[in-house]
Amino acid sequence: MSESSRPKGPSPLVVRGVRRSFKVGERRIEILHGVDLDLHDGERLCLMGASGAGKTTLLNVIGLLDRPDEGSVQIMGTEAWAQSAPARARLRNRSLGFVFQFYHLLPELSALENATLTARLAGLRGGALSAQRDRAAEILRRFGLSERLGHRPGRLSGGEQQRVAIARALLLDPPILVADEPTGNLDRATGERVLELLFEEQERRAFSLLLVTHDERLAQRCSRVVYMEDGLIQADSTTPIPH
Ligand SMILES: Nc1ncnc2c1ncn2[C@@H]1O[C@H](COP(=O)(O)OP(=O)(O)O)[C@@H](O)[C@H]1O
Ligand SMILES: [Mg+2]
Incomplete structure (x- = not known):
């Protein structure tokens, strides 16, 4: 293992034996068949796999949005799914940023209000909230959106909406950022600009x-790639990519 790819600290995210099935009509169909995954401290891990392989299902379990039938998700050393719902919500607010393919901005809120949402959900009020609003504005300006702070999502392009969603995910400086095909809905040039921003922020903040x-080209920019097939991470799929 090269110096640059050596883990720096304990893995912020450890997934073990995760199973998830869904009821479809009268049947239960298992989608995740016992997934193990480690996200190392500070790395950029790329998860690839065909459509329908179970990537989003796994990310929803990791993002604490969907409870697995079996298995564990440790986030910053805490057994996430063993916590009470409020404790899990706090863990999510503190530790995880999530970026979706379809942005998931609230249509009635401005770009700035959307980006500040994380602070509201974390329960910040008064001066602490307005300090975070200032930070959100600063991030949005850095992302080239200074003229768009007051715009609602409906008046923003896809690339602009995704930049707002990334600002929202990064506002509270989470140690882990999870992104599910963040450029999947963008044209190539726009997607590349969004990714550059994301990678610059990773350099700046050193999240995992x-x-x-x-x-595949994007995978080249990651420190490691793992492949998912039919609800399992391929055992021999870990490829450290030299920078
Ligand atoms: N809520 C659900 N109910 C039933 N089937 C689901 C549900 N969510 C996902 N699936 C199925 O699980 C499989 C994996 O889906 P998904 O995790 O979205 O794959 P990927 O993100 O890799 O494209 C698909 O066959 C999909 O139809
Ligand atoms: Mg998906």
């Missing part, structure tokens, strides 16, 4: 990034 993508 788990990135789902179909794009």
Whole structure:
């Protein structure tokens, strides 16, 4: 293992034996068949795999949005799914940023209000909240959106909406950022600009990034790639990519 790819600290995210099935009509169909995954401290891990392989299902379990039938998700050393719902929500607010393919901005809020949402959900009020609003504005300006702070999502392009979503995910400086095909809905040039921003922010903040993508070229920019097939991470699929 080269110096640059050596883990720096304990893995911020450890997934063990995760199973998830869904009821479809009268049947239960298992989608995740016992997934193990480690996200190392500070790395940029790329998760690839065909459509339908179970990547989003796994990310929803990791993002604490969907409870697995079996298995564990440790986030910053805490057994996430063993916590009470409020404790899990606090863990999510403190430790995880999530970026979706379809942005998931609230249509009635401005870009700035959307980016500040994380602070509201974390329960910040008064001066602490307005300090975070200032930070959100600063991030949005850095992302080239200074003229768009007051715009609602409906008046923003896809690339602009995704930049707002990334600002929202990064606002509270989470140690882990999970992104599910963040450029999947963008044209190539726009997607590349969004990714540059994401990678620059990773340099700046040193969070650990788990990135789902179909794009082989993007995988080249990651420190490691793992492949998912039919609800399992391929055992021999870990490829450290030299920078
Ligand atoms: N809520 C659900 N109910 C039933 N089937 C689901 C549900 N969510 C996902 N699936 C199925 O699980 C499989 C994996 O889906 P998904 O995790 O979205 O794959 P990927 O993100 O790799 O394209 C698909 O066959 C999909 O239809
Ligand atoms: Mg998906």
